[in-house]
Amino acid sequence: MHSLLPPDIPQGETPALFEQIAQKLESQGYAVLPASLPETITDALMQALAIQDEYNFRAASVGRGPEQTKNPFIRRDRILWIEPHLPAVNTWLEWTEQLRCFLNQRLFMGLFSFESHFAYYQPGDFYKKHFDAFRGQSNRVLSVVTYLNRGWEPGQGGELIIYAEDNHSELIKVQPAFGTLVLFLSEHFPHEVLPACRERYSIAGWYRINSTRLDHIDPPA
Structure with a gap:
């Protein structure tokens, strides 16, 4: 997890994309933008993914903290957390x-930090319907998903x-x-991933607020 300092928001197409995201979040609470992630970022993420061995991915858990468990009846994907030391991920x-800073300025969301992981679904893997956060029980407030599957065809699940x-x-x-981008308010929208007929790669990420108390640091340093 990374606590992040505001960078300069660049000029050009990125602010226009950020504004699209903000408008959709403001009006309906979610945004779906096909083939929208900038090419420089998708190229870097594909490079990062290409040099990862399949065995670097670990079976994903459900729950949070000490209550985390692995339950193949709920989810079967494998994940690799994205940390700055991983090659080629800094562009992401x-x-x-930059998006965090924009949304804080535009929508006053109070987003404090961001965490994300690669997700790898083998054919037949799924993730049953769930919330990313429950009201008052988590500080995840905005979920972000993007996809790294070239040539995906309808009917492949x-x-x-x-x-x-x-x-x-x-x-x-x-x-x-x-390159499709999906964002939604974490506490508001249940969602699921259907089984696929081919390998499926994505990134799932969450913006979090700072809910630190005197006796509890959250997010952790």
């Missing part, structure tokens, strides 16, 4: 930090389904196509 971390919070009806089904 810089971009997500692996979609992300986002549901309405109140009645759990389906709001949108997202193909895990290369």
Whole structure:
């Protein structure tokens, strides 16, 4: 996890993309932007992914802190946490930090830090319907997903389904196509990943607020 200092937000197409994200979050609480992650970032992430051995990925857990458990009936993906020492990931971390600063300025969200991991789904893997955060129980407030799957075709599965919070009806089904960005308010939208017919790579990340108390540091340093 990284506590981050504000960088200068660059000129050009990135602020326009950030504004699109902000408008959609403000109006509906989620944003789906196909093929929108800038090419410099997707190239760097593909480079980072290419040099990782399959055995660097570990079975993902459910829950948080001491309550974490591995439950293959809920999720079967494997993950690799993104840290600055990993080759080629700093472009991603810089971009997500720029987005953090923009959303704080534009929507006053109070985003404090960001964490993310690569996720690897083998054919047939899934992640059952869940929330990324429950009200009052976590400081994750904004979820970010992007996909690293070139040539993904309809019918290959692996979609992300986002549901309405109140009645759990389906709001949108997202193909895990290369460079697509998905953002949503973590406490508000249950979601799931459907099984795929081929290997599926993504990044899942979360912006967090600072909920530190005198007896509890959160996020950890």
